[in-house]
Amino acid sequence: MARKTGSHSQTTGPRVRAAAATLFARHGFAAVSMRQIAAEVGVQAGALYLYTPDKQTLLFDLMQSHLEELLAAWQAEPKGDTPQGRLAAFVRFHIGFHLARPEAVFIAYMELRNLSPENFRTIEASRHRYEDALEEILRAGQADGSFHIPDTRLASMALIAMLTGVTNWYREGGRLARAEVEAIYCDMALKAVGAGV
Amino acid sequence: MARKTGSHSQTTGPRVRAAAATLFARHGFAAVSMRQIAAEVGVQAGALYLYTPDKQTLLFDLMQSHLEELLAAWQAEPKGDTPQGRLAAFVRFHIGFHLARPEAVFIAYMELRNLSPENFRTIEASRHRYEDALEEILRAGQADGSFHIPDTRLASMALIAMLTGVTNWYREGGRLARAEVEAIYCDMALKAVGAGV
DNA sequence: TCTTGAACTGAACGGATGTTCAGTTATGGT
DNA sequence: ACCATAACTGAACATCCGTTCAGTTCAAGA
DSSP states (O other): OOSOTTOOHHHHHHHHHHHHHHHHHHHOTTTOOHHHHHHHHTSOGGGGGGTOSSHHHHHHHHHHHHHHHHHHHHHHSOOOSSHHHHHHHHHHHHHHHHHTOHHHHHHHHHOGGGSOHHHHHHHHHHHHHHHHHHHHHHHHHHHTTSOOOSOHHHHHHHHHHHHHTHHHHOOTTSSSOHHHHHHHHHHHHHHHTTOOO | OOSOTTOOHHHHHHHHHHHHHHHHHHHOGGGOOHHHHHHHHTSOGGGGGGTOSSHHHHHHHHHHHHHHHHHHHHHHSOOOSSHHHHHHHHHHHHHHHHHHOHHHHHHHHHOGGGSOHHHHHHHHHHHHHHHHHHHHHHHHHHHTTSOOOSOHHHHHHHHHHHHHTHHHHOOTTSSSOHHHHHHHHHHHHHHHTTOOO
């Protein structure tokens, strides 16, 4: 047996990445073997190397594309005209984006230490750009008196940690609807930076 | 060669756990081999099995003792008399405790998925008890009108995520001293739950 | 000083690991 | 209908994995 009937790199490639994402998120990068990924796709392990040079690059590509998608989506988002409005928009965007991609989020936050040093630096740079986007909002609010924050960098890190934490406990169909969650986080975030609501 | 000169289970045992904690935190449970741990201790791999029945239990014991220490330390902490005071105490305690044990914190949050189902349930229960401690404070503040929170459970999760996030970016000797960080987080947490400061 | 057991070695177990590659089959353009 | 090549197999590579155990050496109590 060799080539499968109906096989095509444009369908197998994405399926490889999807299988890897699911398995990495569930069991962790180091705990997942190339053979497991291949089995999920319905292919032998060797065939994976048509779609990635190695396992490490497979992980890196998943993280990289996630972060690029995140940055692009945020840049495409309509910007509010006040710092309050922009922060509220950020909170809702962040929660919505992250809840829609639990696997990618998990991987991007948990598998950093499995990146090669060079790949790590690349990913860190992207992440830093996203954190900067929030800090910029906080600085604007600080400047015009809407917010009262002793340290905008610390506040950025604190808010992002708070918001991203939602992926750890939120379950679709649970006690709270997504819109409620967004509203509550929005309220907390605005209050935390000293913007009355 | 067999027994080492000066060897004793009371010194080797803790060294095994310390080496495992360091390596698990740095590279992840699945990526660390028993031989690597043994090498760090200065011993052969087989000798580790005098101190743990298997690798899985070694991980579980590290997590379990961390959480038990956390709960015991919090119970030993002096309780404030107002909800504001209790929340402020919790924030400072949480940050202090977590910054003092970066390795254990990392492991307890990142390696949950490498626990066997039974061990996972045990760890989750301990974690839940700690979350409940915070929620109880929030409920008290909600009841006497000090706090204004739509959902105390959500607020608990949000605050813990925000506070624990400090371990991801704080560096000893960095821009901010630990006391400053505690003060700022304290301020943000109180504001976030609607307690004027 | 002798003896018992604690502490450890070193080799071995079956099996899994990431990756390569010669060979095989389906596909799509001519 | 044919053919180049894209897609994949299956076996092999050296190396590592967690765990066990018979044998060896040291510590310490009698």
